[in-house]
Amino acid sequence: xxxxxxxxxxxxxxxxxxxxxxxxxxxxxxxxxxxxxxxxxxxxxxxxxxxxxxxxxxxxxxxxxxxxxxxxxxxxxxxxxxxxxxxxxxxxxxxxxxxxxxxxxxxxxxxxxxxxxxxxxxxxxxxxxxxxxxxxxxxxxxxxxxxxxxxxxxxxxxxxxxxxxxxxxxxxxxxxxxxxxxxxxxxxxxxxxxxxxxxxxxxxxxxxxxxxxxxxxxxxxxxxxxxxxxxxxxxxxxxxxxxxxxxxxxxxxxxxxxxxxxxxxxxxxxxxxxxxxxxxxxxxxxxxxxxxxxxxxxxxxxxxxxxxxxxxxxxxxxxxxxxxxxxxxxxxxxxxxxxxxxxxxxxxxxxxxxxxxxxxxxxxxxxxxxxxxxxxxxxxxxxxxxxxxxxxxxxxxxxxxxx
Amino acid sequence: xxxxxxxxxxxxxxxxxxxxxxxxxxxxxxxxxxxxxxxxxxxxxxxxxxxxxxxxxxxxxxxxxxxxxxxxxxxxxxxxxxxx
Numbered sequence: 001x002x003x004x005x006x007x008x009x010x011x012x013x014x015x016x017x018x019x020x021x022x023x024x025x026x027x028x029x030x031x032x033x034x035x036x037x038x039x040x041x042x043x044x045x046x047x048x049x050x051x052x053x054x055x056x057x058x059x060x061x062x063x064x065x066x067x068x069x070x071x072x073x074x075x076x077x078x079x080x081x082x083x084x085x086x087x088x089x090x091x092x093x094x095x096x097x098x099x100x101x102x103x104x105x106x107x108x109x110x111x112x113x114x115x116x117x118x119x120x121x122x123x124x125x126x127x128x129x130x131x132x133x134x135x136x137x138x139x140x141x142x143x144x145x146x147x148x149x150x151x152x153x154x155x156x157x158x159x160x161x162x163x164x165x166x167x168x169x170x171x172x173x174x175x176x177x178x179x180x181x182x183x184x185x186x187x188x189x190x191x192x193x194x195x196x197x198x199x200x201x202x203x204x205x206x207x208x209x210x211x212x213x214x215x216x217x218x219x220x221x222x223x224x225x226x227x228x229x230x231x232x233x234x235x236x237x238x239x240x241x242x243x244x245x246x247x248x249x250x251x252x253x254x255x256x257x258x259x260x261x262x263x264x265x266x267x268x269x270x271x272x273x274x275x276x277x278x279x280x281x282x283x284x285x286x287x288x289x290x291x292x293x294x295x296x297x298x299x300x301x302x303x304x305x306x307x308x309x310x311x312x313x314x315x316x317x318x319x320x321x322x323x324x325x326x327x328x329x330x331x332x333x334x335x336x337x338x339x340x341x342x343x344x345x346x347x348x349x350x351x352x353x354x355x356x357x358x359x360x361x362x363x364x365x366x367x368x369x370x371x372x373x374x375x376x377x378x379x380x381x382x383x384x385x386x387x388x389x390x391x392x393x394x395x396x397x398x399x400x401x402x403x
Numbered sequence: 404x405x406x407x408x409x410x411x412x413x414x415x416x417x418x419x420x421x422x423x424x425x426x427x428x429x430x431x432x433x434x435x436x437x438x439x440x441x442x443x444x445x446x447x448x449x450x451x452x453x454x455x456x457x458x459x460x461x462x463x464x465x466x467x468x469x470x471x472x473x474x475x476x477x478x479x480x481x482x483x484x485x486x487x
Contacts, residue, residue: 131459131461136446136447136450146462152459152461152463153461153462153463154453154459154460154461154462155446155449155450155462156450157450166454167453167459170453170457170458170459171459361441361442361443366443
């Protein structure tokens, strides 16, 4: 007799095979002790963390830590409910004003996570008769947001403006009721959306545009406002979503818009209404981190120096990388690899380097990847340790290639 | 106007190369269980079908589509709506 849990058996078999082949479960790594924003203890060994999206390294910034401690002492550990029911704390509202001012927008809404921000905005902004036209490589939160709403969902080929235009054209008059969705930096390959071309196309067809700046906030643009700032199209992007859990070093999400009507959506978004609001300590450290991010030119310079050092080093070793230098560096593994991707990932871990293992179908194009993300807090010496570990992986792969 | 037969023939042509093993495709062929497509590949296939028929195919139909015949029925409706 089968039961509800039967369907998880294939998943468990796959997991068990993965663990048997490498002695590790790469998707259930336990961080035994956090040492700093770039180091931790895993399997009893000190490792350099190169897969945390902690782009500006602010998780241990003394000002952010102090702000969080002060808030938890003064306002408690949690809000114990939603903003609609329990009320917004003054700090929630203040952070919304700070975000609106930072982005030069009339409206901002703070959510409990970045995932929830996309769920709320995508499911509520569009409805029956509307269309969401999304880049095929968009994050799962965008896919899930479309499933929670009633709009028709169509994908266009990744970073291909001509493909986007073809699909908008095909929609005819419906193009005016279409929300185009792209990301500033794509989380797996680290490449950026061709935003200038996409903005031009959305104007031609009267569509609206949402850019998810989750991985580009604090990373791109002179003030860290993301790809829209870097491209010089901020006034032409209709909605920006993002997260506090990467460059801002806490947990939470947001949406800002050049349209003041965003404020009305607050009352209609189920993922905003029916979940607990962010705890005071998270809001406090985020607010402090946003100040540091906005004047973080030095942090961004260090981050990009680190990204360039690692990308160029890996390129020299002959690895197949994502198309652009970026704080997200995808090391694509050849499909024929006999040393399984999990073993290569374990090899890096045993040499004191933690990266993200990405297996199909999570990586675009069905390949396996070792995904690195850099931080401004990494030292050049740490990057060199990472490069040495990858050179051992490279040697294994070449040995295989010549055997 | 596409006849149902034309739609099916075009679908067989588009889906055939995705099959991991040689398989005779019919209206009853299940796209995931028989052809072996996973959810990502089905979404890639939708883009190919959109371009081949020059019609928008919302992903929203996918939960209701199991067989090639069911996909053809949805396409018939979408093509009719696009013509009207």
